[in-house]
Amino acid sequence: MTKQVALITGGALGIGFGISTRLALDGFNLVLSGRRDASEVAESIESLQAHGAEVLYCSGDVSSSEDRSAMLEEIEKHFGRLDVLVNNAGVAPTIRADILEASEESYDRVMNINLKGPYFLTQAVANWMIKQKNADSEFNGCIINIGSISATVVSVARGDYCVSKAGIGMMSSLFAARLGEFNIPVFEIRPGIIKSNMTAGVTEKYDRLIFETDLCILKRWGVPEDIGKLAAAMARGDLPYATGQVIYVDGGMTVQRL
Ligand SMILES: NC(=O)c1ccc[n+]([C@@H]2O[C@H](COP(=O)([O-])OP(=O)(O)OC[C@H]3O[C@@H](n4cnc5c(N)ncnc54)[C@H](O)[C@@H]3O)[C@@H](O)[C@H]2O)c1
């Protein structure tokens, strides 16, 4: 049987690498994108290859339309198919700044990478998937967006980030609605506080929140593998008759309690 191909943006590090690893173990071939050079993520690539995946790495910026087109051309040339898209790449604002003062420059950077890039990448991939669906009986597409608890949990020092993740929520619903007729499900995962480069600078703050308050019901940090397990279940088609669904993987942080 033809191996399915999954594209994971930002797939060589952090949460993205947790997702790539699980997909490699589940028999997918992989395309990883990221801002770094391939040589800087060689260890991640080798580890995925050791799990049996053929890996294509595309260095580029998800917010650039030229980079997105070049990446899709490279995938077409290398694998000739694309079955799963995971919109994972994202950034937090470089500086935490109160929304009464935060800069337009930070807003543009965060929105371009976290929302505009994924929106137009999804548009391009969806069109490719529709064509593939008509031509290939083995095709079984799926789109997974990595949102955040920040889509619904307010953090006034990261307003642009929160707005970008709320936008991912609507983007997931929109594409789920549009791609239903092609039987291509669209899912969204909303991670809570996960160990990665993104949280490396705020470990003390999050240690306090997780271990010294009752915010996190499961009382532990999330790890990239937690997100990988759910994303792989979605990519494998293990959530039949579901689309447009949002699943929080946050140790229960968003469960409202009195
Ligand atoms: N870590 C958390 O606690 C947490 C919580 C909720 C949601 N998230 C979301 O999970 C996703 C992954 O975050 P992470 O924690 O693994 O962060 P990370 O900083 O460890 O990894 C981010 C990845 O995205 C890539 N990336 C960043 N900007 C890019 C760009 N312009 N073009 C292409 N690739 C780019 C990086 O190269 C890297 O591979 C993000 O969308 C983030 O918002 C993270």
Ligand SMILES: O=C(O)C(=O)C[C@H](O)[C@H](O)CO
């Ligand atoms: O996405 C979220 O909600 C996060 O918690 C992301 C990171 O932890 C945070 O932006 C790091 O500064």
